Structure formats: C-alpha cells, structure tokens
Amino acid sequence: AQSVTQLGSHVSVSEGALVLLRCNYSSSVPPYLFWYVQYPNQGLQLLLKYTSAATLVKGINGFEAEFKKSETSFHLTKPSAHMSDAAEYFCAVSDTGNQFYFGTGTSLTVIP
Amino acid sequence: NAGVTQTPKFQVLKTGQSMTLQCAQDMNHEYMSWYRQDPGMGLRLIHYSVGAGITDQGEVPNGYNVSRSTTEDFPLRLLSAAPSQTSVYFCASSSTQGSNYGYTFGSGTRLTVV
Numbered sequence: 001a002q003s004v005t006q007l008g009s010h011v012s013v014s015e016g017a018l019v020l021l022r023c024n025y026s027s028s029v030p031p032y033l034f035w036y037v038q039y040p041n042q043g044l045q046l047l048l049k050y051t052s053a054a055t056l057v058k059g060i061n062g063f064e065a066e067f068k069k070s071e072t073s074f075h076l077t078k079p080s081a082h083m084s085d086a087a088e089y090f091c092a093v094s095d096t097g098n099q100f101y102f103g104t105g106t107s108l109t110v111i112p
Numbered sequence: 113n114a115g116v117t118q119t120p121k122f123q124v125l126k127t128g129q130s131m132t133l134q135c136a137q138d139m140n141h142e143y144m145s146w147y148r149q150d151p152g153m154g155l156r157l158i159h160y161s162v163g164a165g166i167t168d169q170g171e172v173p174n175g176y177n178v179s180r181s182t183t184e185d186f187p188l189r190l191l192s193a194a195p196s197q198t199s200v201y202f203c204a205s206s207s208t209q210g211s212n213y214g215y216t217f218g219s220g221t222r223l224t225v226v
Binding site for chain 2: 032
C-alpha cells in the first residue's frame with residue numbers, strides 16, 4: 001500500500017512570509033499527487049494536482065508544488081502568506097488504481 | 113451547481129440506532145468513496161465504489177454498509193451506532209479520466225453518537 005507523510009502537523013508563518021508544507025510519498029509507480037485545503041467546518045477543496053504533465057504544478061490562490069521523483073516529495077509552497085491561507089492542508093497520492101491515500105494533514109497558522 | 117451533495121449536515125444519534133448518510137453526485141463520476149475524519153488521524157477510507165453495483169471495503173469498514181445502485185448515489189449506512197463512530201464523514205467522487213482524475217468532496221456530515 002502507498003503512504004503519505006506530511007512533516008509537521010502544525011506550521012506557523014508570518015503574514016507575507018514564505019509558506020512551505022512538506023509531503024513525501026511512497027510509490028513504486030508514477031503517482032498522481034494532490035494537495036487539498038480544508039477551511040474550518042468545510043469539505044476538502046482541490047488546490048492542485050500532479051499528473052505527470054509537468055513537475056512544477058501551479059494551483060489556486062497562488063500555491064504551487066514541485067514533484068521531485070528522486071526525493072519522492074511533493075512540497076507545497078506559496079511565496080507570500082495571507083491571513084486567508086490559514087487552514088488545514090492535506091497531501092494525497094493515488095496510483096493508476098482507484099484509491100487515494102491521504103496524509104494526516106498540516107494545520108497552517110498565519111500570524112499577522 | 114455541479115458537485116457532491118451530502119445530507120444531513122449534522123446528526124445526533126443514540127447508541128444502537130441506525131441511520132443512512134446520503135451522498136449524491138451529478139458529475140457522472142465512476143469512483144465514489146466515504147471517508148471519516150478524526151482529529152490527528154487525517155482521512156480514513158471506509159468504503160469505496162468503482163461503479164454502479166461494485167463496492168469494496170477500505171481501511172475502517174466495520175460498522176458501516178454501502179451500496180451503489182446508481183452512478184449518482186452512494187449512501188452509507190450505520191448499522192448500530194456506537195460512540196466510536198462520532199466523526200465527520202465525507203463523501204467524494206472522481207472521474208477515471210486522466211485530466212479530470214481527482215476527488216471532489218462533499219461538505220461533510222458531522223455525526224455525534226451519544
């Protein structure tokens with residue numbers, strides 16, 4: 001079975017600072033990789049996804065992620081944090097099958 | 113709006129009661145899944161379906177039952193509710209097509225079992 005590791009269950013950044021949320025996966029085949037965001041009391045919303053077209057993937061709200069096969073990583077970044085970015089972020093991996101494997105999530109706090 | 117619709121949004125059950133959480137999608141997605149979300153544990157897969165008439169167990173299936181009689185609907189049944197089933201439940205659906213592959217989630221059902 002595949003697995004996803006999100007380093008850091010809580011991350012705090014100052015408003016305007018770089019956001020870096022880490023995700024490592026285990027997969028023996030080229031995977032699909034996803035980042036989802038969950039705002040309080042809401043469902044999960046797709047931020048971006050990697051489907052082998054390009055290693056640098058741009059998503060909504062200024063977020064992007066880079067697929068690094070040699071490091072089995074798919075870290076999420078945003079150059080300048082905004083207060084509205086405060087949320088829970090989930091990394092997920094799927095192979096060509098029908099199951100998705102989620103990390104345990106990273107809670108992002110943005111300090112004014 | 114196209115998407116995944118879950119009902120109810122909130123529910124309180126007594127131990128031993130049964131109920132059905134409803135999930136419907138209007139995107140003609142083949143894949144549908146149920147997850148539960150608990151603090152510190154992320155999302156755990158309960159049951160999933162790859163098409164009408166086909167279902168399978170996920171990571172935490174005990175105490176839950178599903179069926180998929182149509183492409184659109186994927187209800188989750190709690191057979192005899194227990195306090196350990198207090199959680200937030202999410203239904204999700206996905207296309208099998210490459211460019212559209214990726215789950216769309218419903219807004220969740222917050223269930224409390226007392």
